[in-house]
Amino acid sequence: MEILKPKDLKKKFKDPWIAPYEKVITLVDGDFVEIIEYHPCISGSHWLVNQYKKNSGLILKAYRDGNKHVFLTKVGKVPLDLKASVSAAGIEEVAIENDFVKVTHSGLAGAGVGAGMCRGMAEGIDHVELLNEGGGSKLGKATVITPIMEKINIGIDDTDTKEKGATWTTAHNIATQLQKEGFEYLDHVIVQLYPHNPNKTQNSVSIALTFAIFPNQKERLINRVISLLKESTLSDETAIAILEGIQIPKELKNYSMDAKTKMITIEEAEKVANDLNIPLVSITGNQGKIGALAALGLYNNLFEATKVYY
DSSP states (O other), X not given: OEEEOHHHHHHHOOOTTOOOOSEEEEEEETTEEEEEEEOXXXXXXXXXXXXXXXXXXXXXXXXXXXXXXXXEEESEEOOOOOBTTTBOEEXXXXXXXXXXXXXXXXXXXXXXXXXXXXXXXXXXXXXXXXXXXXXXXXXXXXXXXXXXXXXXXXXXXXXXXXXXXXXXXXXXXXXXXXXHTTOXXXXXXXXXXXXXXXXXXXXXXEEEEEEEEOGGGHHHHHHHHHHHHHHHOOOSSOEEEXXXXXXXXXXXXXXXXXXXXXXXXXXXXXXXXXXXXXOXXXXXXXXXXXXXXXXXXXXXXXXXXXXXXX
């Protein structure tokens, strides 16, 4: 076994068949780990995601978005039975040790090259335990070690008026500014709400922003979102909702679906948030609490998030 930092891997492997991953992030929520990888190929790899999902007993959910791969896993160890083409790659162990996540990847041929040699060069990697180099017809195996990060989702609504403004762009610009300040901006999801709401400005949508943060960044991130919204909002009814962690409570999903199909009162939103211990923060008013909370229940379900119920 070799223990190598990303810079060591880049010095050791300069072969034309090595393509470094861009970035790897691991989010932890109890015994659940969400692995986010930015693949070197522009459109990512359907093949890799399909192989991992099919072969890895630890993976609960897997999908691709552009060159971003997302794997929701549980902590544990499940041996792989690798066979060329049929079951060529996967994750066999996910462990948490101190402040780090250790993920062991195995793969045959090219998938083995990706297991540690390509992943290990990515931003976000602390080091790699290279067990087998892989390549050609050989098995490649490596444990990738990354620092523990946490997921935080911030729902935002009511930043515009009937005369001007747009909540989706305001939210994105805030997240982009936060990225410049050292926060990891992961996603921006537009959630369609009840289209017949008489209080809407026009399209009746709210926004969910997703960030990966180190544990000591949470308070500063929330304070910066509040500060930037106060500077940029045009509305007297702006509010945010804050959901920590990977899992979405069933009650929150149900609330979000209700907000897509009927009118919801501020009091109803506040009760759901209180029951689930989800902070609602009034920036300039309370009306935005309804949509801000609704955005959080569907941020990881793009089909339902964008669907319109007439």
